Amino acid sequence: MWQVAGTTLKSRLFIGSALYPSPEIMLKSIEASGAQVITVSLRRQAPETDGGSSFWDLIRSLDVHLLPNTAGCKSVKEAVTTAQMAREVFNTHWIKLEVIGDDYNLQPDPFGLLEATRELIAQGFEVFPYCTDDLVLCRRLADAGCKVVMPWASPIGSGQGLLNPFNLKMIRERLPDVTLIIDAGIGKPSHAALALEMGFDGILLNSAVALAHDPVRMATGFKLAIEAGRAGYEAGLMPQREFASPSTPDLGTPFWHGEPS
């Protein structure tokens, strides 16, 4: 069990609801992942073409916490307005705040992100900011009142894993009291396990599961990897050595021809 913004959760995996081959596979993948927090979004949809009703019905059937995002917003105003609309539609004050600063790699705009964060916290939101792996930015977001900060591992949907482990290690070490969730760039279960071993509190991902050949099986893989990584972190990793050190005792080595000392 762990706490996220005052909510007790069992799973350390947050999972997205997009890009699955079908709604049925989305539901089965979410179930297999064990995730209790699901990311969702808001979009323009014509009422004559369903208008999001079937997706809303599906999501409501799940016993999960919803984390709406502000995906696609490029300005503070857009992000704040989208967050307000998401609060009404999804009936939650949680918001995964995205303010995009570059279209090519979907890199967050750190300045707009911080400004929008302050505004939304003042309006009573629990802000989960999607940010780059910059220590000072993460600290500023925590200082602004974020209980959770979500640095990327690598660009959204790239699946490149932890591109800069040094930055992430530094963020973990320097912000020991902030809940840190790796958001974006995770491509395979070993990436997630590594992040958890480093002491990150959780993982938010979508594409790595939804775009797998077998999303349901991959969801299970991530569930297990995250549990394994966390267990490794809690157990305490052995110190690395430069050279070999035998694990089998030297004493009584068979066919040893040396003189007893």
Add this chain to the structure above:
Amino acid sequence: MLKLSVNGKSRELEDSCSLSDALSRLGFHGRQFAVAVNGAFVPKHRHPQLRLEGGEALEILTPMQGG
């Protein structure tokens, strides 16, 4: 005629009306959605009071899959 921009597209309604009425006429009645008028969020409880005079830009957003 009441000329509006609805999710970036030009729409015309017969006459001036409240935001609630406009949303019904546009087919959103009974659905899960939120509205911004001219870029500002308008909470549901204010929809009946907000009178549309024409020229407004409505952003009507509904639940969607997201990452």
